[in-house]
Amino acid sequence: MKIALDAMGGDFAPDAVVEGALMAAEILTDDVEIILIGDEDRIHSLLHKHDYKGSRVKVVHASQVIGMGEHPTKALTQKPDSSIAVGYGMLASKKVDAFCSAGNTGAMLVGAVFSVKQVEGILRPALASFIPKLSGGYGIMLDVGAIADCKPEILEQFGEIGSIYAQHIFDIKKPRVGLMNLGEEEGKGTMVTQPTYKLLKENKSIHFIGNIEGRDLFNDKADVIVCDGFTGNVILKLAESIYDILCEKKISDPFFDRFNYEAVGGSPILGVNGNAVIGHGVSSPTAICNMLHLANKMAIAHISEKFRNYFSA
Amino acid sequence: MKIALDAMGGDFAPDAVVEGALMAAEILTDDVEIILIGDEDRIHSLLHKHDYKGSRVKVVHASQVIGMGEHPTKALTQKPDSSIAVGYGMLASKKVDAFCSAGNTGAMLVGAVFSVKQVEGILRPALASFIPKLSGGYGIMLDVGAIADCKPEILEQFGEIGSIYAQHIFDIKKPRVGLMNLGEEEGKGTMVTQPTYKLLKENKSIHFIGNIEGRDLFNDKADVIVCDGFTGNVILKLAESIYDILCEKKISDPFFDRFNYEAVGGSPILGVNGNAVIGHGVSSPTAICNMLHLANKMAIAHISEKFRNYFSA
The missing domain is CATH 3.40.718.10 (Isopropylmalate Dehydrogenase)
Structure with missing residues (x-):
């Protein structure tokens, strides 16, 4: 190699x-x-x-x-x-x-x-990031900044791309795909997340579990977190800043230590x-x-x- | 009263x-x-x-x-x-x-x-939330969930509404208004944040300091954080979950304790x-x-x- x-x-x-x-x-x-x-x-x-x-x-x-x-x-x-x-x-x-x-x-x-x-067939490549789960392991979140404005069809593909990644790199047979949204219920969200929900729900090649919220980022609800690059970027930088604040305060914890960008090393272009x-x-x-x-x-x-x-x- | x-x-x-x-x-x-x-x-x-x-x-x-x-x-x-x-x-x-x-x-x-x-004159009322600053005090973030899809003109008004609130409730003479975005530079962002930047910059009645990022949420860059209700909701719930995780881990810290929703009590409709x-x-x-x-x-x-x-x- x-x-x-x-x-x-x-x-x-x-x-x-x-x-x-x-x-x-x-x-x-x-x-x-x-x-x-x-x-x-x-x-x-x-x-x-x-x-x-x-x-x-x-x-x-x-x-x-x-x-x-x-x-x-x-x-x-x-x-x-x-x-x-x-x-x-x-x-x-x-x-x-x-x-x-x-x-x-x-x-x-x-x-x-x-x-x-x-x-061929992919509308827009994504930049992905890894989100530590409280239960151990990582989830994959995409996009985190490559595409600020995403159409529903692009977000649907992010669900597929993330699933393939989670299958082959995380070794998860049937990765659970969650759509980052402002409420759990179907019908919640923006003019983009609402139609995306429908596309993900109808997509038979992925295991869509519905909407997830900001509070679900670290729990074990989803293995693949689908969001536009704007939202993903804000989430990622916010999470990084939490780690930095904890470090400054000399608060060390095995879970939060996994927020350290050094541990993952980088974001793949998928x-x-x-x-x-x-x-x-x-x-x-x-x-x-x-x-x-x-x-x-x-x-x-x-x-x-x-x-x-x-x-x- | x-x-x-x-x-x-x-x-x-x-x-x-x-x-x-x-x-x-x-x-x-x-x-x-x-x-x-x-x-x-x-x-x-x-x-x-x-x-x-x-x-x-x-x-x-x-x-x-x-x-x-x-x-x-x-x-x-x-x-x-x-x-x-x-x-x-x-x-x-x-x-x-x-x-x-x-x-x-x-x-x-x-x-x-x-x-x-x-x-009269307000396009859409906002739901606001208070964000603890590392340096003490709070910033005001709006919107946090009332309006998922925001036009630039609505976001511009959020800057004005937040400024008036910060002046009269936080007693800040010239509140600094920041636009939540995926990069600091002008020209970064979505089809919504890009024109919003221009509107906020040209608005003479507020003190616009430019784009802020997810990592700036808790630092003292801005007193007013402008974002659409989708982004604000995701940020707020993520921050709340961090507090919950720290509580579960029995990690107590004066700064993070201020994340506790109990301390603020609620979100005003402005x-x-x-x-x-x-x-x-x-x-x-x-x-x-x-x-x-x-x-x-x-x-x-x-x-x-x-x-x-x-x-x-």
């Missing part, structure tokens, strides 16, 4: 990225190769600093970097030799099995659609022809290591092929 | 409501009179049970009750002698200065518009010609007591007149 990693992406790149890659090289199985993409001189000097002598971490040079604040489409067009563009190029040409970056989120999303392209993961901008070496772990799991499960099989059938 | 209280509203009514009213009678200033509306026999027997001999708690009979699960409009039409209908009748005829209930939220919202009616507050369905006596306290504060500040002066000018 070959996993490409944007060495230049994230607030603490390339230092934290290289360190995270070396941590992953220690943990992941022997067949995994990590390809660091970016300024080869800087990467090599960091590898040297860490006294790395192994052969599992490789370097591919990229002369340009897309900054965190740059306009995604413009940056990708103007910087064809940026680490993100080079990474997606390798993913598109199947030189690697997965690509991940803690860099510019917009560029990662746009780059996925530009390079590996969305799976519905494109390739395994891509976006990490948090502030990614630490631990977060980078876990992002590689996540990308590896997705590659092992051939998750993007699963979407292809389902949606192009 | 006369405050009407729906004795039959809430999961633990009338017992918890009567007990809460008696608690408030002990605390509120001498000029406050509490009028319990509902089944007079049951109320009198509860007052007797509590050995109440004062004159500040009065009883007004209402022969009907609107259940928690009833359809608001239907119930209000079919039950003209329900405690909610009688309470709003007294508010509309100015026999009382405020009305509050922990009963059917929908019936309380519809009842407000049916009876006291929305303030933008109607009268002071109305909706309590949580599970309201305890303490919550009822604090709801009365909130209604009293709104009545003292003549908050609904402030809206009238502003919007009809």
Whole structure:
């Protein structure tokens, strides 16, 4: 398995990225190769600093970097030799099995659609996030920011995409799909969630359990939480801030510790022809290591092929 | 000051409501009179049970009750002698200065518009909630569930309504208004939040500070948090669930303790010609007591007149 990693992406790149890659090289199985993409001189000097002598971490040079604040489409067009563009190029040409970056989120999303392209039949790829359950394990919530305005048909597909992910990565045979809404009863909600409810209810290939509410995020009602990217983004950032507040207050708890973004490492882009993961901008070496772990799991499960099989059938 | 209280509203009514009213009678200033509306026999027997001999708690009979699960409009039409209908009748005829209930939220919202009616110039009244700040004090978030789909013009008014409330109740001279969004930059957001940003920015009567994110809910960025009722409802229920989880885990902290709905007591309906507050369905006596306290504060500040002066000018 070959996993490409944007060495230049994230607030603490390339230092934290290289360190995270070396941590992953220690943990992941022997067949995994990590390809660091970016300024080869800087990467090599960091590898040297860490006294790395192994052969599992490789370097591919990229002369340009897309900054965190740059306009995604413009940056990708103007910087064809940026680490993100080079990474997606390798993913598109199947030189690697997965690509991940803690860099510019917009560029990662746009780059996925530009390079590996969305799976035929999928209206819009989603950015997913993992929500710790009180009972253990994680639920998958999508979308968390790729698409702010979602039509009901897009949300219906998020239910399908999330189900496939939960089946193959979480090993849940019949994932329960819940629609985030402002009330439990059918008929509650917005001009978007109301028709979405009907579509999800009529969809025979998923196990729709109805509406869920903000209070159900962490309980074990649903394995797949369907929402538009606006709502998912607000929820995710709110949950992250709760974790930060608890940390500042030095309140530690096994459940809330699982809110730590570092533990999950990143958000997968689901519905494109390739395994891509976006990490948090502030990614630490631990977060980078876990992002590689996540990308590896997705590659092992051939998750993007699963979407292809389902949606192009 | 006369405050009407729906004795039959809430999961633990009338017992918890009567007990809460008696608690408030002990605390509120001498000029406050509490009028319990509902089944007079049951109320009198509860007052007797509590050995109440004062004159500040009065009883007004209402022969009907609107259940928690009833359809608001239907119930209000079919039950003209329900405690909610009688309470709003007294508010509309100015026999009382405020009305509050922990009963059917929908019936309380519809009842407000049916009876006291929305303030001229206000497009849609909002249901507001109070968000504890880490730095102390509260912010006001609106809407939290009255209107799931909001046009930009409605959200702009929420900014104005929230500002007026924060000025007169929180005593903040120039309340900072933030728009809940999925990114800080102008131009981020949905087909609704993008044009709302422009309207709020151009509105000279409020102090708009731009977009805020889910992570900013508890920090001191904004005093007024503007969002549609769908988003506000999800946020509110999520925050409540965090408090519940911490309680279950026996983690106590002065900041998180302020998440307790009991401390605030209720959500005001803002933008109607009268002071109305909706309590949580599970309201305890303490919550009822604090709801009365909130209604009293709104009545003292003549908050609904402030809206009238502003919007009809």
